[in-house]
Amino acid sequence: MTLSPSRPSLVPDDDMTVPVFNNWNVVAAGWYLACASHELKLRQTKSVRLCGQQLVIFRGADGQVRSLHAYCPHMGTDLSIGRVDGNQIRCFFHHWAFDGEGTCRDIPCQSAIPTRAHTQGYATEEKYGFVWVYPEAIRATPRQANAPEPVVEFDELRGHDIVALPDRPLERACHHHICMMNGIDAQHLQTVHKLNIEMQLEMQEHDSGTVMDFTLRGEFPQTNRRERLMRSVLGDRYAYTMRYAHGCLGLLTIMKEVKRIPNLHMIYAYTPLDNQRTRIQPIYIARKRKGLLGHLITYGLLYLTRACYYFLRHEDGMIYDNIEFNPRTLLPIDAPIVHYMNYVNRLTPSGWSKPSSRTDQID
Numbered sequence: 386m387t388l389s390p391s392r393p394s395l396v397p398d399d400d401m402t403v404p405v406f407n408n409w410n411v412v413a414a415g416w417y418l419a420c421a422s423h424e425l426k427l428r429q430t431k432s433v434r435l436c437g438q439q440l441v442i443f444r445g446a447d448g449q450v451r452s453l454h455a456y457c458p459h460m461g462t463d464l465s466i467g468r469v470d471g472n473q474i475r476c477f478f479h480h481w482a483f484d485g486e487g488t489c490r491d492i493p494c495q496s497a498i499p500t501r502a503h504t505q506g507y508a509t510e511e512k513y514g515f516v517w518v519y520p521e522a523i524r525a526t527p528r529q530a531n532a533p534e535p536v537v538e539f540d541e542l543r544g545h546d547i548v549a550l551p552d553r554p555l556e557r558a559c560h561h562h563i564c565m566m567n568g569i570d571a572q573h574l575q576t577v578h579k580l581n582i583e584m585q586l587e588m589q590e591h592d593s594g595t596v597m598d599f600t601l602r603g604e605f606p607q608t609n610r611r612e613r614l615m616r617s618v619l620g621d622r623y624a625y626t627m628r629y630a631h632g633c634l635g636l637l638t639i640m641k642e643v644k645r646i647p648n649l650h651m652i653y654a655y656t657p658l659d660n661q662r663t664r665i666q667p668i669y670i671a672r673k674r675k676g677l678l679g680h681l682i683t684y685g686l687l688y689l690t691r692a693c694y695y696f697l698r699h700e701d702g703m704i705y706d707n708i709e710f711n712p713r714t715l716l717p718i719d720a721p722i723v724h725y726m727n728y729v730n731r732l733t734p735s736g737w738s739k740p741s742s743r744t745d746q747i748d
């Protein structure tokens with residue numbers, strides 16, 4: 386493997402008091418998948434546990450989804466058993482009403498509203514058929530004012546209408562930062578998936594520091610029948626890009642630089658669960674095309690993406706259900722892993738991190 390633009394040190398940065406990477410006590414600031422959009426009809430509430438936090442998510446009369454800390458600042462009733470009133474949520478117990486920023490707007494038994502009558506509101510966005518929540522408070526409109534950037538996109542699809550096809554989520558018995566390394570572990574392409582592709586690596590860290598692209602490209606080998614067949618269909622060269630965002634989202638683009646097939650896109654959304662497991666939501670993405678033929682092409686590409694994913698998924702499952710990650714002896718070919726670990730360790734711990742780990746990091 387050759388590296389570009391520079392060859393990294395093969396030891397992770399060690400100047401972090403509390404590493405973010407593979408640390409169950411830290412929740413990096415970023416967009417976390419809360420529920421499917423269709424689970425939240427107009428004026429409905431939903432109770433969601435996300436990254437160790439109990440939230441209430443509700444869809445107002447205007448169709449917008451909002452999320453708050455679940456428990457009412459009056460006496461602690463879970464707001465998810467309340468009802469949506471216009472674009473506010475009204476607590477079941479004493480009917481206090483809260484807007485999407487968590488500010489109390491109405492107390493039926495008195496006109497004065499105490500300043501403490503406020504609960505935490507979170508930036509919330511709907512995209513790819515899901516509701517995403519950012520672990521920072523909303524303090525002003527527009528709604529994502531406190532999230533530094535929207536839910537990440539594929540460059541190629543920006544500005545286009547897209548179709549998102551979710552697959553069944555799965556769980557793995559390790560931290561999501563470990564599961565996420567799969568896309569850039571060059572050695573395992575050969576050992577686990579039997580893909581003998583010599584890969585060159587290109588990396589690009591975005592200015593935000595929250596997004597990093599890894600592109601691996603190479604030439605198809607022709608040492609066996611399967612490889613020769615792939616080469617005759619797809620051409621000599623192959624590339625794929627894994628875009629990581631916030632250490633909890635992976636945007637994979639495959640079939641780059643091949644003949645006959647357009648780029649295929651899929652998203653892996655990772656959510657840490659309370660029992661030190663990770664839920665992975667795969668979502669296939671394609672550009673929406675017009676007309677019946679366009680519809681058939683779009684869905685054909687979505688199902689082709691799924692077929693590629695299924696081809697690799699089961700081989701990987703064995704690894705991530707049986708690993709105690711400890712990178713003690715890394716090789717030059719493991720360079721993408723080192724870059725990825727260092728990128729994750731530079732992410733900012735959010736307010737959802739456990740207090741002890743936050744204090745160390747913030748100081």
Ligand code: FES
Nearest residue numbers: 457459460476479
């Ligand atoms: S507990 Fe919610 S209004 Fe009293």
Ligand SMILES: [Fe+2]
Nearest residue numbers: 567573697701
């Ligand atoms: Fe894999």
